[in-house]
Amino acid sequence: MKKYKILANEIIEFIIEKNLKRGYKLPKVNEFQQTFGYGKSTVLQALTLLDQQGIIYKVQGSGVFVRRNPGDLKEYVALTENLGFYSNNQNVKTRVLKLEELRLPPKWAVEKGLPASPCYSVKRIRIKEDGPFVIEHSYYSQQSVPYLSREIVEGSIFSYIRQALGKDIRFSEKYMHVVKLTDEQAEFLQLEENDPALEIKEVFSLSDGQIFDVSRLVYNYKNSKFFSQSSDEILS
Amino acid sequence: MKKYKILANEIIEFIIEKNLKRGYKLPKVNEFQQTFGYGKSTVLQALTLLDQQGIIYKVQGSGVFVRRNPGDLKEYVALTENLGFYSNNQNVKTRVLKLEELRLPPKWAVEKGLPASPCYSVKRIRIKEDGPFVIEHSYYSQQSVPYLSREIVEGSIFSYIRQALGKDIRFSEKYMHVVKLTDEQAEFLQLEENDPALEIKEVFSLSDGQIFDVSRLVYNYKNSKFFSQSSDEILS
CATH class of the missing domain: 1.10.10.10 (Winged helix-like DNA-binding domain superfamily/Winged helix DNA-binding domain)
Incomplete structure (x- = not known):
């Protein structure tokens, strides 16, 4: 450093x-x-x-x-950082719902908003002390992340990419809107159908600018707070 | 420039x-x-x-x-910019619900999270083509913004601060969480009680670092989308 x-x-x-x-x-x-x-x-x-x-x-x-x-700001998810919630929340547990390889015709991959094909499709629930926190459905391009196992996705995938693959996570874009939970989502988050949620689509890039991860996150409104700030002068 | x-x-x-x-x-x-x-x-x-x-x-x-x-990204509220939604949404109309001066003992002002006392309390609804967009309740410190009139708050208060007062809006912090609408909020936003909403507390500062505006915004989930991005390398 x-x-x-x-x-x-x-x-x-x-x-x-x-x-x-x-x-x-x-x-x-x-x-x-x-x-x-x-x-x-x-x-x-x-x-x-x-x-x-x-x-x-x-x-x-x-x-x-x-x-x-x-x-x-330990309790907040920082929207302008790349670190994910791991940075601030050390006590996050992970329940893996799905890990599978997807091979789609490249045109379909683009239409579905995937980073590329082939890719890994990973569905997880992250759990804090006060309960399920977020449902996370991610697609990892195999061009950038050639291998994922159950063991890896039970931990921090970003730490794996940084440490085991030696790659730098460079920047991300986040697109957000508020939704009503489906019955299935509510069950995973221990909430009621039609309860409110913040849904965030995140697009992450490596240092060469290549997109390696496209994720959709659905947050439990009862135990999620978010923080964002404008950069000083740069963006004013 | x-x-x-x-x-x-x-x-x-x-x-x-x-x-x-x-x-x-x-x-x-x-x-x-x-x-x-x-x-x-x-x-x-x-x-x-x-x-x-x-x-x-x-x-x-x-x-x-x-x-x-x-x-x-014209349709999105940019969370990392200070410009507010005026920057991207030229067709926002404003309905003023309240404009009043507040004089509180300084200790109370701090407890209530006001920028300072005396201040202006301004409550507005912003309306886009597809309906009411956000309920905005702001407190402007009279140290920084000594005068506000009905006419001014019907337009862009930030433009007034920049152009008429010649002050630079420098940076902001935003604290967000998802809530269920109260009956009153729902009526203003033409939604139902308990419908979901994003609530954002925004704190704005001038170039000397002084807080001049503390606002609470409640967005209509049906016509609001938000965008945020991590700065390249700076925050990684």
Whole structure:
């Protein structure tokens, strides 16, 4: 990992440990240098990264302030991150409903919105302490993910892709709308038919821009909260 | 507006007009220079901005590609932008339900999650061609927005803040969950009690980092779709 990314993580730890809140004024650049022991340009790069991640904000002539304490959002699904809910929710259990290979004519694959063909079709339910959390139906392109087993999909598929396959997950798009649960979905989520749910279609890409995962997630409205933020200035 | 931002907008227009789709390979930097008539560093800055906005992506040694065509997402509320739905939905009408000044002891203001006191409390319904779209209840701090009238809140309050007050809207945080509509909400949205809805709490800040607007929005599930994306590399 690059030096400024290591420092950025150290500053995040600092914010969480000291329980710093929005508006708290952070030390000056030279104090950061002394406290953390990095060069000036590394400190500046780390602060720029944290600014882009929405953790801090800079006010011209006034200093650098905490924008949000990542520790305060543990219960939320972060929509602008690629990490999935594993990042924040360590206690997620997985129940695998289906794992099968799909081989479709390429034209059909495109029509069905699959990443490519052949692919793996994986259906899982993720369960938190307070019950079933989300139904997840994913298609993984075999071009990018040549092999999946029951054991792998019972854990974190993204960790497997990163660590075992050595591939970088680069970015994602999410398309969302609110729906009423079908009878089958309600049963899996321990809710009632026609209860509300957020349905998210997620499209994930590797570092070469290739789509490797198209997923449809249906969240339990009783135990799911979501968080999103606009990037500072970039998107304004 | 800075030169590279103007060029970035020109490239967006180019992508929309030519109806370019994901994966389309864009011209090389020197071709951009010739076609659009800007210097190399302006082209590189514009491409970096478009990368950060998720419009394009770069592949090392391979070129620059379209990530999304902004024209294809006109129907969506973009959760990672500060622009609100006005940016994409030009045909939104507004019905004002309430406009009043609130003066609360500062401690109460904080407890109620208001930006500050005194503030304006504004309740509106936004209506698209296919019906009521969202119920919006906002609190505007009078420190930042000293005056609001019926006429102003019938239009775009953000345009007023930008143009009449000359202030920059800098960033926002959004907290979301799915709810069942109350009887009153259902009536405003022309839906049934207990129908599903996405409720979003939005917190908006000016360029000095001050919160000027805290809003609660309740969306009609039948005519609302949402879009979010992870920034390229920044957040991965």
